[in-house]
Amino acid sequence: xxxxxxxxxxxxxxEVIEILDTAFQLANISxxxxxxxxxxxxxTVVNLFFEDSTRTRISFESxxxxxxxxxxxxxxxxxxxxxxxxxxxxxxxxxxxxxxAVVIRHNASGAAQRLADSGWISASVINAGDGTHEHPTQxxxxxxxxxxxxxxxxxxxxxxHVAIVGDILHSRVAxxxxxxxxxxxxxxxxxxxxxxxxVGISAWPVEISYDLDEVIGAVDVLMVxxxxxxxMAASYFPTEREYSRGYGLDKLRLDSLxxxxxxxxxxxxxxxxxxxxxxxxxxxxxxxxxxxxxxxxRMAVLYQLLGGAALGGTSAQIDKSGDSREVSA
Amino acid sequence: xxxxxKSARLxxxxxxxxxxxxxxxxxxxxxLKFGKIVDVGSNLLIPGLVDxxxxxxxxxREDSETVATGSMAAAKGGYTAISAMANTSPVAxxxxxxxxxxxxxxxxxxxxxxxxxxxxxxxxxxxxxxxxAMANSSAKVRIFSDDGKCVSDALLMRRALEYxxxxxxxxxQHAQEPSLTVGSQMNEGIVSSxxxxxxxxxxxxxxxxxxxxxxxxxxxxxxxxxxxxTAGGVELVRFAKSRGINVTAEVTPHHLLLTxxxxxxxxxxxxxxxxLRTKSxxxxxxxxxxxxxxxxxxxxxxxxxxxxxxxxWQSAAFGMVGLxxxxxxVAKSMIDTKLFGWKELVDRMSIAPARIAxxxxxxxxxxxxxxxxxxxxxxxxxxxxxxxRLSSKSKNTPFENIELPSKVVHTFFNGRHILDGSEIxxxxxx
Numbered sequence: 006x007x008x009x010x011x012x013x014x015x016x017x018x019x020e021v022i023e024i025l026d027t028a029f030q031l032a033n034i035s036x037x038x039x040x041x042x043x044x045x046x047x048x049t050v051v052n053l054f055f056e057d058s059t060r061t062r063i064s065f066e067s068x069x070x071x072x073x074x075x076x077x078x079x080x081x082x083x084x085x086x087x088x089x090x091x092x093x094x095x096x097x098x099x100x101x102x103x104x105x106a107v108v109i110r111h112n113a114s115g116a117a118q119r120l121a122d123s124g125w126i127s128a129s130v131i132n133a134g135d136g137t138h139e140h141p142t143q144x145x146x147x148x149x150x151x152x153x154x155x156x157x158x159x160x161x162x163x164x165x166h167v168a169i170v171g172d173i174l175h176s177r178v179a180x181x182x183x184x185x186x187x188x189x190x191x192x193x194x195x196x197x198x199x200x201x202x203x204v205g206i207s208a209w210p211v212e213i214s215y216d217l218d219e220v221i222g223a224v225d226v227l228m229v230x231x232x233x234x235x236x237m238a239a240s241y242f243p244t245e246r247e248y249s250r251g252y253g254l255d256k257l258r259l260d261s262l263x264x265x266x267x268x269x270x271x272x273x274x275x276x277x278x279x280x281x282x283x284x285x286x287x288x289x290x291x292x293x294x295x296x297x298x299x300x301x302x303r304m305a306v307l308y309q310l311l312g313g314a315a316l317g318g319t320s321a322q323i324d325k326s327g328d329s330r331e332v333s334a
Numbered sequence: 335x336x337x338x339x340k341s342a343r344l345x346x347x348x349x350x351x352x353x354x355x356x357x358x359x360x361x362x363x364x365x366l367k368f369g370k371i372v373d374v375g376s377n378l379l380i381p382g383l384v385d386x387x388x389x390x391x392x393x394x395r396e397d398s399e400t401v402a403t404g405s406m407a408a409a410k411g412g413y414t415a416i417s418a419m420a421n422t423s424p425v426a427x428x429x430x431x432x433x434x435x436x437x438x439x440x441x442x443x444x445x446x447x448x449x450x451x452x453x454x455x456x457x458x459x460x461x462x463x464x465x466x467a468m469a470n471s472s473a474k475v476r477i478f479s480d481d482g483k484c485v486s487d488a489l490l491m492r493r494a495l496e497y498x499x500x501x502x503x504x505x506x507q508h509a510q511e512p513s514l515t516v517g518s519q520m521n522e523g524i525v526s527s528x529x530x531x532x533x534x535x536x537x538x539x540x541x542x543x544x545x546x547x548x549x550x551x552x553x554x555x556x557x558x559x560x561x562x563x564t565a566g567g568v569e570l571v572r573f574a575k576s577r578g579i580n581v582t583a584e585v586t587p588h589h590l591l592l593t594x595x596x597x598x599x600x601x602x603x604x605x606x607x608x609x610l611r612t613k614s615x616x617x618x619x620x621x622x623x624x625x626x627x628x629x630x631x632x633x634x635x636x637x638x639x640x641x642x643x644x645x646x647w648q649s650a651a652f653g654m655v656g657l658x659x660x661x662x663x664v665a666k667s668m669i670d671t672k673l674f675g676w677k678e679l680v681d682r683m684s685i686a687p688a689r690i691a692x693x694x695x696x697x698x699x700x701x702x703x704x705x706x707x708x709x710x711x712x713x714x715x716x717x718x719x720x721x722x723r724l725s726s727k728s729k730n731t732p733f734e735n736i737e738l739p740s741k742v743v744h745t746f747f748n749g750r751h752i753l754d755g756s757e758i759x760x761x762x763x764x
Contacts, residue, residue: 092646113648114519114530115600122599123644136648138530180530204535205527 009121009130010306013141013184021185022160025149027305028298035071035301045074048311051104053095054133055081055111060272061133064296065108065142068303074311077102092116093125100126106311107131114138129310137175143271144181146302148189150295151226154267162191168220170196170252171230171279172241174203178230178271183211194220197252200241217252221261228269229254232279245278254284267291336360336369337751339744342379342710344700345677349376354706357749362702372751374710377743380680382414382445382707383661384687384696386477386506387560387584387632389653390416390447392438393431394423398728399637401438401447404657407635407726409444409752411657412742414707415688415696416445416635420452421482427452427463429471436473444758445747446707448693451475453494453505457483462494469501476692479506481560482607484542486512491546495555504582504690506558507546509567510608514538519648521594521609529597531647534609536564543567547574547581558690559583561634563608565618572627582690584632585619587663588654588732592616596732602643602650603732606636623682624673630687633660637728655726659719661711662738670739676713695748710744717741725758 007015016024034042050069052062062078069076079099092111099107106129109117114136121130134140151165152158158165167186173179173195186193187210194212195202206213214220221227232248242248249255254268259281262268268280268289276282284290337354344350351366352359361368385408391399401418408416418435420426426435432449439447451468455461457480468475478498485491485507494505515538520526522533543559547570550557562568562583571583588606593613596604604610622628636653643650656663664683668674688697695705719733745753752759 091641091644092649093644111646113646115648116646118600119646122601136530137532177530180528203527204522204533205524208524208527 008310010141010310011118011121011130011132012139013144013181013188018160018188021145021148021188024145024302024305024309025152027308028149028301031304031308032301041071041073043073044308045069045072045311048074048105049077049103050074050106050108050307051077051079051099053079053081053099053107053109055109055116056134057082058110058134060296061110064299065133065303068300069307071300072304072307074307077104092120093123096120096126100128104128106307108133110134112136131306131310134177136177138177139181140177141181142299142303142306143178144185145306146295146299147182147228147269148185149298149302150269150291153294153298154291155225160189162186162189165191165226166194166224167191167226167228168194168196168224169228169230170217170254172201172232172236173197173206173230174201175233175236176230182228183209187211194224196220198242198248201236217258218261221258222263225263225266226269227254227262227266229280231271231273231275249278253279253281255281256283259284259287259289262289269295272296337746337749338366338368338371339379339710339746340371340373341376342374343376344379345680352379354746354749357706359700359702359704359706370751372744372754374744378676378711378713379700380676380709380711381684381697381700382709382745382747383412383683384691384693385413385416385633385635385657385660386558386630386687386691387481387634388416388418388657389421389634389636390418390435391422391637393434398639399726401435402442402444403725403727404635404637405439405442405444405447406758407655407657407724409745409747409758410725410742410756411659412661412709412711412745413657414445414709414745414747415693416447416657417477417691418447418449419481420450420479421457425452425456426450427455427457429464429467432468432473432475433471444752446693446696448691449473449475450477450479450481450506453478453480453485454490459483459485459487459490462490462497465494465497465503466500469503476501476503477506477558478503479508479560481506481508484508484510484512486542488545488549492549492553495550495557496553499555502692504556504558506560507542508560509539509542509546511538511541514541519605520597521611523594523612525594525597529600531597536566536611536615539564539608540566540570543570547571547579550581551577551579555580557581561586561589561608561632562619562622562628563589563611563615565615568618568622568627572622575627582629583627584630585623585628586632586634587656587660587667590616590619590623590667591663592732600647602645602647603654603730603734605647605650605652606654607652620667620671620673623668624678629682629690631660631664631683632687633657635726637726638730639728643730653730654732655724655728655730658724658726659731659733659738661742662717662740663733665740666738706746706749708746709742712741712743715739715741723756
């Protein structure tokens with residue numbers, strides 16, 4: 006695997022599958038007696054968060070800790086960054102403290118790539134969400150969850166139909182998922198009002214629809230995106246209620262899904278807006294599986310970036326005994 | 335002091351010697367030898383280039399450029415006249431500031447520095463600046479622009495266009511409808527949709543151009559469109575000219591060569607306003623410059639210190655330096671592609687801008703008695719742009735390590751030898 010994970014575009018289909026397989030093996034191991042693996046002992050993972058995101062931060066933190074890495078959480082709010090320190094200085098400071106990997110969440114699209122390309126630091130960079138660009142580990146955990154629920158799709162998602170509904174324009178989750186799901190062969194339909202789709206969407210390998218009801222009965226996976234409150238004031242749609250009527254997953258729409266279909270949401274959910282409480286709590290909802298799988302997938306990513314080689318076929322190849330540096334040799 | 339330029343090739347292929355004396359061309363012939371001899375080895379002699387769009391940052395941001403360093407960069411790029419945009423700090427919206435900039439240019443002495451006055455006070459877009467006072471000052475301002483910002487209020491734009499008729503002034507519009515470009519980071523299109531950067535749609539430029547063309551027609555005034563970037567904008571200007579509306583238009587060298595594909599790795603060196611557009615826009619701009627729809631090339635030389643580019647895209651400043659690469663980039667975009675020849679390049683980069691601005695000592699026919707504002711170009715040379723060799727105080731060129739055709743090898747300003755090879759001779763003291 007490459008040194009960084011900045012975009013799903015950094016991975017080919019086989020590398021995606023390798024990460025998912027690694028996560029699966031890690032799941033088997035950590036379900037057993039050993040919750041914690043010594044793989045990354047002595048390594049330092051920095052969570053560099055310029056945006057509030059407790060969930061993603063905790064997920065990365067627990068992934069790193071389960072691999073025995075040291076974790077430094079750097080929350081940029083209220084720190085020297087808010088006093089005008091640059092991303093460059095912050096990153097170099099953390100590097101000087103010995104970071105082997107930097108997990109970055111930033112409100113600027115491309116911030117992770119800048120960190121990786123600029124020569125400021127030599128650590129591995131993992132994009133934990135950059136502006137409205139990408140959130141690659143979210144797409145990986147979503148794919149993992151889909152595989153878990155549809156065991157018939159192993160490494161080829163041909164025949165699977167996924168609809169993503171909501172604010173596509175501003176969604177890094179949507180961008181990463183479109184790249185990943187289409188890479189694996191799934192059919193993806195994006196559903197939102199035209200105001201919430203980017204102008205260049207015609208070049209994306211997806212179908213688009215402005216009508217959720219037209220699409221909903223045909224899909225295997227319905228991925229509902231969070232609607233951020235700042236969109237309300239900007240006239241992307243007339244009112245919250247009108248949005249909810251047109252694109253919210255209410256009981257009626259939930260019932261029109263195929264029997265086998267699942268409902269996903271990257272969280273945090275706004276119940277009653279993009280998703281009703283019944284839908285969020287229904288047996289179709291895999292939201293909590295997504296959260297659990299997030300830790301596994303992030304473990305797999307850290308393992309592959311910092312540990313080196315992929316795990317290969319069997320869990321026996323995971324070194325349970327000692328320093329991960331030997332594994333990577 | 336006399337200078338003899340030996341073996342200069344004119345546009346018609348003739349090779350001649352010229353004598354410069356007391357600031358003018360005093361003799362043109364062969365076997366001339368008076369005073370200092372500068373043998374230019376049959377390289378091309380053209381009138382010095384004229385830029386109507388230069389950000390010199392002084393007063394206020396002397397850390398990124400000064401009038402002196404900017405005019406030195408201009409001389410290296412073959413320019414003998416540049417026009418200092420008004421968005422300094424304080425803004426060039428009073429006679430005092432424009433006179434200061436003009437005086438700094440004279441003192442530096444590398445080229446003429448003609449200040450552009452702000453249209454509105456402090457570029458606030460609400461109240462007209464004292465246009466008359468600037469016009470009547472020793473800087474004799476004729477071009478007014480809020481560049482960096484659009485004069486978006488239609489009524490104010492109308493008034494500005496009307497008002498400058500008193501002294502045959504011109505309003506240079508930065509065409510960007512602000513409500514359509516809130517938070518915009520790059521061209522809106524396929525690339526922005528993938529990168530998740532807020533788009534700057536072509537229509538935001540075109541809407542203002544369309545409106546201002548109609549306003550200029552209505553009040554019978556002179557309008558200049560700064561840095562045109564869109565195929566639609568070119569069409570609108572073509573339409574306006576066909577209707578006889580008094581509009582001129584400008585394109586930057588970087589918009590003739592680069593596209594929004596350059597943004598793909600989020601390197602802010604490619605962040606500029608208006609943004610880099612698509613391949614088809616570039617093709618339309620080149621065609622427009624070739625057929626004269628676009629009258630001139632303006633550099634939009636926009637220096638920024640390293641820290642304003644060595645950061646994430648969203649935090650970075652908009653702008654690129656361009657004076658030292660302009661001629662070569664235009665040669666690459668237009669001459670290497672056979673869209674036009676050197677005669678047209680000289681028109682778009684010297685004669686036409688001088689005519690539009692009324693810079694009567696520049697962009698003139700090369701003949702005895704003309705003011706000696708000249709440049710010599712090695713049209714066979716290729717050179718690689720190297721940031722650290724730029725004379726501009728800021729190094730934010732998007733052409734680092736790019737090989738470009740044609741090199742400016744000498745500049746003469748008011749009969750003085752300013753650029754010799756890659757070396758700047760003393761300015762005013764020379």
